[in-house]
Amino acid sequence: MENVFVLDHPLIQHKLALIRDENTGSKEFRELVEEVAVLMAYEATRNMPLEETEVKTPVGPAKVKVLSGKKMGIIPILRAGLGMVNGMLKLIPAARVGHIGLYRDPDTLLPVEYYCKLPSDVSERELIILDPMLATGGSAAKAVEILKEKGATNIKLMCLIAAPEGIEAVHEKHPDVEIYTASIDEKLNSHGYIVPGLGDAGDRLYGTK
Numbered sequence: 038m039e040n041v042f043v044l045d046h047p048l049i050q051h052k053l054a055l056i057r058d059e060n061t062g063s064k065e066f067r068e069l070v071e072e073v074a075v076l077m078a079y080e081a082t083r084n085m086p087l088e089e090t091e092v093k094t095p096v097g098p099a100k101v102k103v104l105s106g107k108k109m110g111i112i113p114i115l116r117a118g119l120g121m122v123n124g125m126l127k128l129i130p131a132a133r134v135g136h137i138g139l140y141r142d143p144d145t146l147l148p149v150e151y152y153c154k155l156p157s158d159v160s161e162r163e164l165i166i167l168d169p170m171l172a173t174g175g176s177a178a179k180a181v182e183i184l185k186e187k188g189a190t191n192i193k194l195m196c197l198i199a200a201p202e203g204i205e206a207v208h209e210k211h212p213d214v215e216i217y218t219a220s221i222d223e224k225l226n227s228h229g230y231i232v233p234g235l236g237d238a239g240d241r242l243y244g245t246k
């Protein structure tokens with residue numbers, strides 16, 4: 038599949054197994070989601086551009102490579118996306134964080150924006166949208182649309198688990214968006230939940246139901 042990257046690092050897969058387990062409580066669930074986000078950030082930043090410079094070690098000058106100062110933005114979709122923010126920031130501390138709040142209209146089933154606060158220079162940043170679950174893809178596609186309306190051209194999407202339907206829905210409208218996921222699951226059920234998935238990510242993170 039083009040522009041879809043399944044991150045199959047053993048640590049990511051092991052932690053995802055624990056995250057899926059219904060016996061994993063909220064405290065552990067939150068910790069694991071944060072840890073997986075660190076590992077996924079490591080994988081998704083593999084192609085960040087470097088530039089050469091020089092530092093002086095105690096022994097002498099050394100030619101070194103440093104990040105070429107590409108500006109990053111992390112965009113969690115409220116509320117489940119919040120669970121991945123701190124993990125991402127551990128590896129990319131200089132990233133700005135923008136928040137997009139979406140809910141699903143019960144009649145039309147379409148995502149409706151209720152909150153949006155983004156860095157002012159979002160069009161110059163490399164953006165990573167966070168939502169643990171890419172289910173119907175409605176939320177993610179809407180978030181991409183909001184960011185593109187503000188001039189963003191470089192957008193990635195990071196989720197723990199994706200449904201084939203969600204990947205298709207996002208790429209139908211936005212084939213340029215790279216999708217990073219730890220697993221592509223079987224399907225959606227009639228309620229829009231990913232099967233087997235992990236349940237409702239927001240509820241499991243925050244202990245609501």
Ligand code: U5P
Nearest residue numbers: 170172173174175176230231236237238
């Ligand atoms: N969601 C879950 N678990 C699922 C499916 C969806 O928590 O099995 C959440 C996602 O985190 C997302 C929202 O924020 O429901 C709607 O997803 P989507 O159908 O717009 O992709």
